[in-house]
Amino acid sequence: MALIVITSASGSPGVTATTLGLALTSTRPTLVVEADPTGGSAILAGYLRGGTTPPDSLIDLAVANRHGALAEALPRMTVPVSEKVSFVPGTRSHTQARSLGALWESLATVLRGLERTGQDVIVDAGRLGLLGSPEPLIRAADLCLLATRSDLVSLSAARSWGESLRDDFERLGGAASLGVLMIGEGHPYRAREVRSVLQIPVAASLAWDPETARVFSRGAKAPKRFDTSPLVRSLRAAHDRLEATVESNRAELERAV
Ligand SMILES: Nc1ncnc2c1ncn2[C@@H]1O[C@H](COP(=O)(O)OP(=O)(O)OP(=O)(O)O)[C@@H](O)[C@H]1O
Ligand SMILES: [Mg+2]
Numbered sequence: 001m002a003l004i005v006i007t008s009a010s011g012s013p014g015v016t017a018t019t020l021g022l023a024l025t026s027t028r029p030t031l032v033v034e035a036d037p038t039g040g041s042a043i044l045a046g047y048l049r050g051g052t053t054p055p056d057s058l059i060d061l062a063v064a065n066r067h068g069a070l071a072e073a074l075p076r077m078t079v080p081v082s083e084k085v086s087f088v089p090g091t092r093s094h095t096q097a098r099s100l101g102a103l104w105e106s107l108a109t110v111l112r113g114l115e116r117t118g119q120d121v122i123v124d125a126g127r128l129g130l131l132g133s134p135e136p137l138i139r140a141a142d143l144c145l146l147a148t149r150s151d152l153v154s155l156s157a158a159r160s161w162g163e164s165l166r167d168d169f170e171r172l173g174g175a176a177s178l179g180v181l182m183i184g185e186g187h188p189y190r191a192r193e194v195r196s197v198l199q200i201p202v203a204a205s206l207a208w209d210p211e212t213a214r215v216f217s218r219g220a221k222a223p224k225r226f227d228t229s230p231l232v233r234s235l236r237a238a239h240d241r242l243e244a245t246v247e248s249n250r251a252e253l254e255r256a257v
Contacts, residue, residue: 002115002246003108005134005141006181007125010157013147014183016042017217018206018235019124022242023085024216025235029119031078033111034058034090035104035134036126037097041089042217043124047081049219054079057089059096062103070103071110090124097132108140128161138165139172142246145181145203150189155197162198176249179203185234203245204238207231 004022006015016036020043023030034043035058044052056077064073078086091097111121123141125134138144146165148158162180169178182194185205195202207230214220226232 002142003111003121003123003137003140004143004145004242004246005123005125005138006145006147007138008127008147008158009154009161010127011149011154013149013154014206014213014217015126015147016046016124017213018147018181018183019122020047020081020085020216021206021213021231021235022238023087023120023122024082025232026084026120026239029084030086031111031114031119031121032081032085032087033107033121033123033137034087035123035137036090037094037100037130037132037134038126039091039094039097041092043081043087044079044089046217047215047219048079052079054089057096058091058100058103061088061107062100065103065106070106071113074110091132094130094132097130100132100134104134104136107134108137111137112140128165139168141177142249143203143242144169144178146178146198146200147181147183148194148198149184150182150187150194151184152189155189155194158198162200166200174249176245176252179245181238182206184208204241205234206238207234209234 006019008015023032061077077088080086148154169175180200180202182202182205187208191202191205209231211223212229212231215222
């Protein structure tokens with residue numbers, strides 16, 4: 001894998017839970033970046049249950065970037081989550097997020113470079129269209145995943161945002177770098193139906209599994225048989241599919257140049 005960015009159109013389909021879920025079930029070291037401009041870190045308050053107070057946040061990274069010291073500052077800003085996962089906490093408030101415009105572009109370059117160190121990066125980009133949205137990160141992603149549930153209300157909101165994303169990625173010549181992340185396969189619609197509504201391939205599907213999802217979104221105690229729960233199994237399968245998509249996109253790109 002490489003730089004994966006997850007975003008959503010509306011509601012709260014499970015972007016943060018999936019970002020952490022993918023990171024914590026990966027076999028590779030992973031850096032999670034909380035770039036949701038909503039502010040008030042959902043990961044610090046949720047998965048880490050308010051027990052960690054990081055000295056710095058994205059706003060300090062923006063200051064370091066202004067001084068041309070972004071790459072050096074990044075490791076100082078990261079908070080360990082597990083042996084293999086660390087994360088950069090988002091801004092404390094939405095008002096701070098508005099001043100991050102200049103950071104995203106440089107951060108995209110630094111994050112893409114992390115692949116050389118064997119690290120994957122997964123970005124929680126929050127909802128599309130918010131002030132302070134990390135659009136340059138979305139465009140720089142090896143794979144941008146539009147997260148949606150599979151019910152009609154979710155799909156109806158995802159449709160117009162999906163159209164805008166599709167236009168953007170097509171204009172940039174990277175249509176294959178956009179995929180749908182379906183949360184709740186078969187609740188009620190299936191991947192084939194979601195694909196035909198959104199006109200974007202379904203890059204991965206996750207099981208509907210509220211109990212396990214709460215471990216990632218709220219730091220709830222892991223249920224019995226966590227490792228074999230439907231969500232964890234679908235997260236592992238998602239890794240394989242996402243990795244295969246990134247690899248085939250890269251091979252395609254190499255053939256084209
Ligand atoms: N696969 C899943 N199955 C069932 N419930 C899920 C799943 N993924 C996430 N959830 C639940 O959905 C709710 C919203 O999750 P989460 O906070 O991750 O969404 P979000 O898209 O990040 O929302 P927001 O845009 O508000 O930040 C949480 O209660 C979470 O436990
Ligand atoms: Mg979230």
